[in-house]
Amino acid sequence: AAPSNPVGGRDVIANLWEWNWPSVARECTTQLGPKGYGGVQVAPPQDSVKRQRLGDGSDTILHPWWEVYQAVDYALTSRMGNEAQFRSMVSTCRRAGVKVYVDAVVNHMTGQGDTSYGGVKYARYDYAGLYGQGNFHKYSGDCPSASGGIEDFNNLQQVFNCELVGLADLRTDTSVVRSRVAAYLNKLLGYGVSGFRVDAAKHVGQADLDAIYARLHDTKDGTRPYWALEVFGGGPGRLAPDAFVRSGVVLGLDGVKQLKSAFKSYPTDAAGSIATLRDFGEDSGLTPSRRTLSFVQNHDTERNGDALSYKDGATNRLATQYLLAAGYGRPQVYSAFSFTTADDSPPATPDGMITDAACGSGWTCAHRDRGVTALVRWHNGVGAAPQAHWWDDGANVIAFSRGDRGWVAMNNNTVARTVRVQTGLARGRYCDVVTGGRSCSGTVVAVNGSGVARVTVPAKGTVAVLAASRR
Numbered sequence: 469a470a471p472s473n474p475v476g477g478r479d480v481i482a483n484l485w486e487w488n489w490p491s492v493a494r495e496c497t498t499q500l501g502p503k504g505y506g507g508v509q510v511a512p513p514q515d516s517v518k519r520q521r522l523g524d525g526s527d528t529i530l531h532p533w534w535e536v537y538q539a540v541d542y543a544l545t546s547r548m549g550n551e552a553q554f555r556s557m558v559s560t561c562r563r564a565g566v567k568v569y570v571d572a573v574v575n576h577m578t579g580q581g582d583t584s585y586g587g588v589k590y591a592r593y594d595y596a597g598l599y600g601q602g603n604f605h606k607y608s609g610d611c612p613s614a615s616g617g618i619e620d621f622n623n624l625q626q627v628f629n630c631e632l633v634g635l636a637d638l639r640t641d642t643s644v645v646r647s648r649v650a651a652y653l654n655k656l657l658g659y660g661v662s663g664f665r666v667d668a669a670k671h672v673g674q675a676d677l678d679a680i681y682a683r684l685h686d687t688k689d690g691t692r693p694y695w696a697l698e699v700f701g702g703g704p705g706r707l708a709p710d711a712f713v714r715s716g717v718v719l720g721l722d723g724v725k726q727l728k729s730a731f732k733s734y735p736t737d738a739a740g741s742i743a744t745l746r747d748f749g750e751d752s753g754l755t756p757s758r759r760t761l762s763f764v765q766n767h768d769t770e771r772n773g774d775a776l777s778y779k780d781g782a783t784n785r786l787a788t789q790y791l792l793a794a795g796y797g798r799p800q801v802y803s804a805f806s807f808t809t810a811d812d813s814p815p816a817t818p819d820g821m822i823t824d825a826a827c828g829s830g831w832t833c834a835h836r837d838r839g840v841t842a843l844v845r846w847h848n849g850v851g852a853a854p855q856a857h858w859w860d861d862g863a864n865v866i867a868f869s870r871g872d873r874g875w876v877a878m879n880n881n882t883v884a885r886t887v888r889v890q891t892g893l894a895r896g897r898y899c900d901v902v903t904g905g906r907s908c909s910g911t912v913v914a915v916n917g918s919g920v921a922r923v924t925v926p927a928k929g930t931v932a933v934l935a936a937s938r939r
């Protein structure tokens with residue numbers, strides 16, 4: 469089985485979704501490395517469909533973000549840049565102490581189009597030199613649905629062998645397909661990539677995922693590749709996230725929903741109740757912490773209503789701070805581009821090439837937010853220490869320590885709240901990393917001889933101190 473999450477250390481991943489390769493490289497050097505991120509996740513780098521015309525008339529965007537999820541070829545020519553730029557990005561990030569994780573599209577090829585970003589001419593089920601009809605479930609008779617598509621997401625054979633939204637489904641149960649997929653992933657590992665977010669892993673299934681994984685080389689770090697499986701919850705039995713935990717780490721997609729409900733209950737203008745987070749994690753029915761990649765949103769859930777998004781402003785920042793503080797799963801900070809309609813392209817040239825990420829103009833850059841980077845630092849400082857000294861007001865103010873290494877308080881109200889709380893820390897004066905950064909120029913938390921502090925927590929804000937930051 470693939471490895472569990474690393475314990476302690478610089479484990480936070482920034483998900484710079486659909487950032488182009490030169491921008492990711494720059495960000496690794498100037499921001500991610502210096503701010504304590506240990507990894508970056510990037511969008512699918514393989515060649516993909518490049519639409520030449522609009523579809524059936526119901527769509528109006530020529531180059532929607534989802535082009536990259538339709539693989540044409542495993543050459544690394546994409547909307548994000550060419551192979552040389554990809555390789556250079558990986559080495560630059562590694563030099564900055566940031567490991568690179570790649571979104572791997574291995575369940576399927578395309579559902580539309582005939583020309584790729586790499587200039588390859590193809591037809592559905594015919595990808596010259598790579599796959600032909602015999603490599604697809606469409607022609608193997610393994611898909612039992614009448615339409616050839618997944619009609620019932622609770623049906624095992626359909627979920628594994630039928631087409632997800634019309635995408636040509638690969639026969640990952642055959643050794644030919646397994647070795648071609650593994651050759652692609654091994655090429656990436658050879659370039660210095662440290663692991664994968666496996667797209668549509670639920671549709672590949674455990675047996676095929678394990679067989680592909682067994683063919684993978686070690687990483688340049690000398691470890692087995694990280695293997696984070698995309699499995700939406702809701703399916704029964706073998707289709708549930710819990711049933712994939714033995715194969716790899718799974719994406720925390722149910723946690724995403726719980727975080728949204730806690731920080732902002734439905735309807736959207738309600739206040740939420742973060743006191744519920746006392747049991748967030750395995751106690752609230754989620755997959756084991758060491759086998760979960762956790763986040764507040766990703767590119768699907770920021771669009772489908774499951775998650776908070778950058779549009780939630782301070783509430784989204786607070787939820788991100790909470791995730792970094794909580795210690796459940798390996799935290800990932802999602803950072804992409806702003807959108808008005810669900811299909812919107814990231815900022816790009818007219819022919820679809822994604823332009824350099826410019827924070828504040830089209831790019832949301834949550835990973836650069838000072839309130840977020842402060843909690844990345846705090847997260848690294850408390851390491852693997854378990855939560856202790858939980859306190860809440862029954863509604864929207866919470867506080868807890870991580871062992872004796874740090875203490876944090878969070879306020880999801882729109883006004884500041886002053887609380888008197890047992891911190892578990894030794895007597896002393898401690899510097900808040902959020903308002904004070906490294907210089908201790910902000911809030912000071914005074915802890916008395918019984919471990920109690922009286923603290924004012926800003927509206928939609930966090931106070932976070934490290935035991936090591938005692939003055």
Ligand code: ARE
Nearest residue numbers: 534535537538579580621633634635668700701702703768
């Ligand atoms: C596009 C067009 C389609 C067209 C197709 C083929 O939108 O109309 O038919 O192209 O021509 C993304 C987009 C899709 C896009 C696709 C390919 O979201 O709209 O299709 O790229 O360009 C299920 C899967 C899960 C999947 C989600 C979206 O289980 O794996 O659906 N998520 C990943 C990615 C997506 C990506 C793909 C997979 C495909 O993160 O971004 O699609 O590569 C319940 C079920 C879940 C189900 C969920 C859907 O919870 O239990 O299994 O997830 O509903 O919300």
Ligand code: CA
Nearest residue numbers: 628637671672
């Ligand atoms: Ca499949």
